[in-house]
Amino acid sequence: MPIADTLADMQRLHRAPEPDVILPLSEAARIDTAARQRVIARAGRLLDELRAAQSSGWVNRFLQEYRLNTDEGIALLSLAEAFLRVPDADTADLLIRDKLGTADWSAHAGKSDSTLVNSATWGLVVTRSLVGESGSTLKRLIGRVGEPVVRTAVGTAMRLMGQVFVMGRTIEEALERANDKDNTGFVASFDMLGEGARTKDDAERYFRSYADAIDAIGKGSKGRDHSISVKLSALHPRYETAHADTCVPELSAMLVQLAQRAARADIGLNVDAEESERLVMSLDIIAAAARAPSLSGWDQLGMAVQAYSKRCRAVIAWADAIGGETNRKIAVRLVKGAYWDSEIKRTQEAGLSAYPLYTRKAATDVSYLACARDMLAAKNIYAAFASHNALTVATLLEWAGDRRDFEFQRLHGMGDGLYEKLVRDEGYNCRIYAPVGGHRDLLAYLVRRLLENGANSSFVHQLADPNVTEEELLADPVEKIAAVRGTRHPSIPLPADLFGAVRGNSEGLDLQDAMTLEDTASAIAARADIGAAPADSTVEDVRTAIAAADAAFEGWSRTPVETRAAALDRLADLLEEHRIDLMALAVHEAGKTIGDALGEVREAADFCRYYANQARAGFAPVVLPGPTGESNTLRLEGRGVFACIAPWNFPLAIFLGQVTAALVAGNSVVAKPAPQTPRIALRAVTLAHQAGIPQDVLKLVTGGGEAGNALTADPHVMGVAFTGSTATAKAIARSLVADDARPIVPLIAETGGLNAMIVDSTALPEQVIADVMTSAFRSAGQRCSALRLLVVQEDVLDRTIEMLKGAMDTLVVGDPADPRTDVGPVIDDAAYRKLEDYRRTMQDRWLHTVAAPQGRFIAPTAIRIDRIEDLTQEWFGPILHVTTWKAGTLDETIARINRSGYGLTLGLHSRIAGRCAHTVAAARVGNLYVNRSMIGAVVGSQPFGGEGLSGTGPKAGGPHYLPRFAVERTVSIDTTSAGGNASLLSIEDVTL
Helix, strand or coil: CCHHHHHHHHHHHHCCCCHHHEEEEEEEEHCCHHHHHHHHHHHHHHHHHHHHHHHCCHHHHHHHHHHCCCCEEEEEEEHHHHHHHHHCCHHHHHHHHHCCCCCHHHHHHCCCCCCCCCCHHHHHHHHHHHHHHHHHHHHHHHHHHHHHHHHHHHHHHHHHHHHHHHCCCCCHHHHHHCHHHHHCCCEEEEEEEECCCCCCHHHHHHHHHHHHHHHHHHHHHHCCCEEEEEHHHHHHCCCCHHHHHHHHHCCCCHHHHHHHHHHHHCEEEEEEECCCHHHHHHHHHHHHHHHHHHCCCCEEEEEEEECCECHHHHHHHHHHHHHHHHCCEEEEEECCCCCCHHHHHHHHHHHCCCCCCCCCHHHHHHHHHHHHHHHHHHEEEEEEEECCCHHHHHHHHHHCCCCCCEEEEEEECCCCCCCHHHHCCCCCEEEEEEEECCCCCHHHHHHHHHHHHHHHCCCHHHHCCCCCCHHCCCCCCHHHHHHHCCCCCCCCCCCCHHHCCCCCCCCCCCHHHHHHHHHHHHHHCCCCCCCCCCCCHHHHHHHHHHHHHHHHHHHHHCHHHHHHHHHHHHHHHHHHEEEEEEEHHHHHHHHHCHHHHHHHHHHHHHHHHHHHHHHHHHHCEEEEEECCCCEEEEEEECCEEEEEECCCCCHHHHHHHHHHHHHHCCEEEEEECCCCCCHHHHHHHHHHHHCHHHHHHCCCCCCCCCHHHHHHHHEEEEEEEEEECHHHHHHHHHHHHCCCCCCCCEEEEECCCEEEECCHHHHHHHHHHHHHHHHHHHHHHHCCCCCEEEEEHHHHHHHHHHHHHHHHHHCCCCCCCCCCEEEEECCCCCHHHHHHHHHHHHHHEEEEEECCCCCCCCEEEEEECCCHHCCCCCCCCCEEEEEEECCHHHHHHHHHHCCCCCEEEEEEEEHHHHHHHHHHCCCCEEEEEEECCCCCCCCCCCCEECCCCCEECCCCCCCHHHHHHEEEEEEEEEECCCCHHHHHHHHCCCCC
């Protein structure tokens, strides 16, 4: 198949409906009855060998006893993930207590047939008694004395787990172990541990690590056909679609250099598979290496392909085609997949049409078999089948017949026993995928591999479960898929249906797809002059708008709630229909990046649909209980004219969020956008009118403080929704009570915050830095939820700052219409002057800053401050303040943050579950984010709003928001007044 056709197939299959992709593959994976019987018989023998191997060795038995479907197994895995990176004893002890002090280890006592496992279990029982939260004074004393002993024992155990799953701490150690007599007949593919570069220094370090490992493998293989696996994301900190024009050629050059080194060392080099969004880029990079003249004649270039991907078969065809074009065999390592859960989540978050992968484990098995069959038939592929599944292996052996010109692969530390006889007695080839790195580095890798292979649906987990029969283990995946007609798993809804009856999910754009990104960016660039700004409204214009809205209120309030809600649904549809125009306005008028502009439109549509459904459910009359002969009903109705005053940082989403809530509650609305962003507001109001909102029910006024003052001071305004500064919110509040004759009206205010993120020493530094970069610098720091103060445990400050500096150096500051841009301009000249003046006054405290072009661009800057209290006001831009806290002072740290008086967002990065629960109880903030970024609240999932100086509540996008826009009215009727209680008198006698 020509390469162009394979690429076209990939594009077609990427998000195709699941049955359309898997059912054709089922035919390729099907085997006849006689072959099936032979496969079952052979798989049964492999199962016996697997079970025999797994019953030997105390580590295997330990892992069987503490599987991932037990609380204790999860506790051990969580401890392994974090313990070795904790530098301070106090936090290490807290982590041990958190993970081991609550699980029921005694339930496992004496359950294993291994004396060592039972001894380890007894050790865990004793450990719990030492570190548990409650107990006698003697027990607490023993706990304090025993903590160093426990800490040492846990550290030893974690390192032992590292030895089980990691081949060696160095490539030399790994080579020695791979060449050991216990591995006779097996070869290794060494993987230098590293989940991805966050900084340029990371990338350079990983490159040197790969280069040095290649040299060492070439010298130390001792006649064995060892190889190396390379992860492209470890070689570039911006391996992203938006940066493809730079990262692809740079990565291509690096891969060619490593491949040249591997060719000189006479070893193979395999490019690992990664997330689906990087697939096409990775093929371009691999193709560049395959076509490099300097590598002509070298036949050991390889790639990994993930069978859970809908594009897998097309990628196999591509590999065969590129091999034919370059007159070589491409070594293809077929795996079932390593990022399944994160792929699902990212697709849901992005609101895309369908998943890029299969949602059923059986579908992945079918895909694997179909693709394996293609690989065996391909002329230009050397096939490598990575699997721990006895049925899969037996099927491949059936298809291969007498052939030996392929290999099997397994992970080091897993699948022992599956391949030993095949290799040593039958002459098959097997390569062990062998991680190499320090035990601290193994953590993320270890957790991922254990989760992949320990999930309830995995063969490895099922094999260890005595409740799973051999018949179930060896069930035909083709028949499983036929039984459900290839349909998606019912527990994994499509992104559009993610929120069920709460709201429809807004449509997204796949900006990780190069064609979609290019088309979107071109369309936005072509609309630079879209929309004319309306003239500022005069005070008289404001009064006229209020009068019109006041006159229209009565009719609108009597309009059935279903009619009002349907108009919001139509508005959501129109927003998506005009998505590109609205994104262009957000980019060119508000300075938003393309990704943020898309999020703006999606959030606005989500508000529309969410409030429509909330109104349908909450604004129906409620029949209340009471004595017989009486009718009591409660209903919600609009208040009158609502003034909605929106900010410039969310000129569409917050603008329409306020407006649609007020409208669907039965109010008429006079809306005023920020003076910096009138064009997008005008377009939104025009679409609202087109959706069926009468023009006098929704009026737009524009301008600055004069128009705003006229709006809030008018006695006909029965409520105000405002998002902006705390000072302005207080001024509005004073204006609403200045006139004694004016009714008491509600103010719904959402204001800013001195938002902090607390990081302890158990947190994964790479994850912390990724979330800090997003929280502090995305949207040029111009979100009310943005991170302003990073509070790092002093024990890990140096490493955190080092990584922060490197990550900041990768930021692109510039034109928001450029897809590469991370940080665009601040909103206007006044904001620029204020931020830049402050930044310059703090220059002697800069931890780091980066270059910024001329114009309204504030260079992202990290500033060191001595104390939490030194940050006294919100700096609304890409400026991050950093300070520290001491281990053991979490309560005091949270209290100091609380005393700022603001209460909008707080972040916490910690692996200690008890610390999370403690922070939830102590923090006085509207939104607390744990082990994730602090921005991007989702309508209906993360209602947004603060307390104290950060707002009045209720939370936008939450279930309590709409009633604040309404008045409650109760009607009580005496139904007996017309001559008796007919309903009571008509009750029939019942005979028991």
